[in-house]
Amino acid sequence: MTARAAFALPGDIATLTGGYIYDHRLVEGLRDLGCKVEVISLPASLPTPDAADMRRALDRLAALPADVPVIIDGLAFGALETAGLHRVRAPIVAMIHHPLAQESALPADLADHLWRTERANLALARHVMVPSPHTRDMLITRYDVSPAKITIVRPGTDRPAAPQAPVDPPLILSVGILHPRKGHDVLIAALAQLADLAWQAVIAGNPWDDQHVAALHAQVAESGLGARLELAGRVTPERLSQLYRQASIFALATRYEGYGIVFDEALSHGLPIVSTRTGAVVDTVPEDAGLLVPVDDPEALAAALRRLLTEPQEQAARAAAAARAGAALPRWADAAATAMAVLDALPPSDPASMP
Template sequence: MDSGVKTQQLIFVYPGDLATPTGGYAYDRRIIHGLTQLGWQVELLSLGDGFPYPSQEVITSARQLLLHLKPGIPIVMDGLALGVLPEIVAELSLSHCVIALIHHPLAFETGISTDQAAAFKASEALALSCVKQVVVNSPTTAKQVSQFLGVQSGNIELILPGTDRQAIKNRSEEVFKQSDGRLHLLSVGSVIHRKGFDVLLEALYPLIALPWMLSIAGDITRDPFAYQQLEKNIVRFGLQDRVRVLGAVTEEHLENLYCQADVFVLASRFEGYGMAYAEAIARGIPVIGTNAGAIADTVPANAGLLVPPDDVRSLTIALQRMIQDEECRLALSQGASEVAALQTTWEDSSKRFSEVLSRFVGC
């Protein structure tokens, strides 16, 4: 029997493979899962590979896919694709309510030329001028989207990434933790220029006499040059017995790495939010990071030590302090646990996203 309740439908558009192990894709996956749990019928649509540098063939295919979507259903489009398809977004917006999901402005990616950054800025600003709503993941990204890309603040909704409270419980329960007399450092992130692994190894080299071990978990295929540089630096600094490059790992493996970690460290040159930092804090792990982008919002002073990006000496000092000063580690671990209790959950984030989308049902 017809209950009279209209099914809430949504089309979620993204580039590449939704299973890609990055923070942005993880955000997408968790929001999609949360919306499904809340009763949304979510249609997934991948626009293909190569973003944010799609081939003409991919662009042509994306246009056909998008412009043949059924009208009347809101479309959420990940900014990694939306930002480089302004003409298609403009045409699509004539028949659909398009909601942009921005993890960070494309022009803020590090390691790109000035000309490429300018092209990204112009393209993304044009695309965003056509959408009904912009969803961002941090106050820093909200500010950048407004001031840098010209979006009116009234059209921006902040929906923070969540964490799993269960992770905190798992951390506090008795877990078998291997002990080999060394401090276990964990770094989670794709091996790309922006994540600063070159800086991290250079900062660790002067501390080779101290007892530490570093595990790096993250995709090694996205930036071949950065990965080659990482492997060369491991040999150059004689760290073959100190640094493990694990590549992309399963969620179960990653959880085990967090459980074994004494300190989380990531020397990012920029983050739109920094989900890996937040995940470490959720587990009560003290953090070493930089103050670039939104990281200072994600890592409060009582949960970690932050240094300027690309500042090798300051990072070495922070690492040395964390490795040698047990009181410092314990205090920051306690601080991280206190921050974790206040973190947004994925259920909270999904409910907020649902509220935003509800405005556009049937548009």
């Protein structure tokens, strides 16, 4: 068993986003298995650092000993200067949630730069961990990564601590950082088309982009929905658990997902899902548990929500399918065991190849 490892990522591992939660739980799971994991906080400006932060990140990684493997989160890994990454003696395992160039609303020149950099850096990794078959397939087809070099480490789930207790009117819950990629603007536009029905909605997620958050608040104010729609922002774990238990429908109008931990959370609570046909969503949401619509289509999203709100038998059938799928999901201990197997299988460093 690997006795020591490092896990490097930008900023604070306790940040409340799906990717950081995944990283945090993976570190905890590896430690539970007896591996001493050092968390290395790289500059939070990654993946778009200035020259000084890039140098600090690479110097920190280059200082790691050659016998301690380092897992580097993709938010940093794909943006690091390839020449500097050559200086790292530690065996590198890349943790790619989704390729950086797939982020929404990137300028074309930045997307091209990130694609080229991440592709070059992946050639230097001893192994690559991904959370979904979708990300694995993308790395193989677009980034020329050998299938033998990739392991899917599907996120784990926690089983609900209490039974569902749906509220009336039914609660539509959306969970995701307040970032353009999550499509909350599309969801708000869809909800505005459902004013004739009885429902309430909460959008919970860590503020990420201040300008986008301000635009969302303005859109909510203009929607005329009033107190029926709450843009809650960051909520405590206790309130989030309560919201999942109280909800009747989970909705996320995401523009792209490399995986999406929140879908598993919704399934584990037996919630029917309304989302978009993009990225890993298609593989993550069982066909009988959700309704998927095109990206950036508030009319189609509204129609799917209306269908569940007005057809109780269908809502109940999809909820039952979600509960069955949720009961079969892996635990975080399973994810950690898979990651540990990756570390244990890494070939020893070749002293002749070290700088």
